[in-house]
Amino acid sequence: MSDQQDSTPGKMLNALICPLCGERNACAYAEGKPHSECWCGHVSFPEGVFERIPAEKRGKSCICQQCLENYVREHEQLFCYNQLLFAKSDIKSRLLTRIEK
Template sequence: MVLMHTNASLCPLCQQPNDCALAARREGDTCWCHHQEFVPKAKIPQAIAPDSCICQACAEALRKEAEQGMKRLD
């Protein structure tokens, strides 16, 4: 499997800014993701590098998909 490499400041799912504090060289604990509950890692497409940061909108979409029992096809 080939992992997709992306700009650290862009969401690998939608290519929009992910507002990652680490990518912006800010303190990690100031990042929006530290205040979120995430779905199991298996819901994120396997082609996405495991250290890639997704954006709030995609995290919310994945959460809703998991709640509804939907499975991603990508």
């Protein structure tokens, strides 16, 4: 990857900067190393993580590992919360069914 023009006049997108947080993304490929040496080749990216990147910055630089971890942590918490709500709803439904009988 190389520096690419941002949609904002006079600004360059640096391929070594995370488009979400603005910190270094530690992209080995953007540093000229083989893609196999990059941290991103050893992790999974959940569906939806790239939707956080503004459209004009997508595909121009990689997100950093911290932003990936933050996304995963937030969505795990949301998943657990939704599971809890579902369980509470299921228990309530079972109790109401017993009461109606």
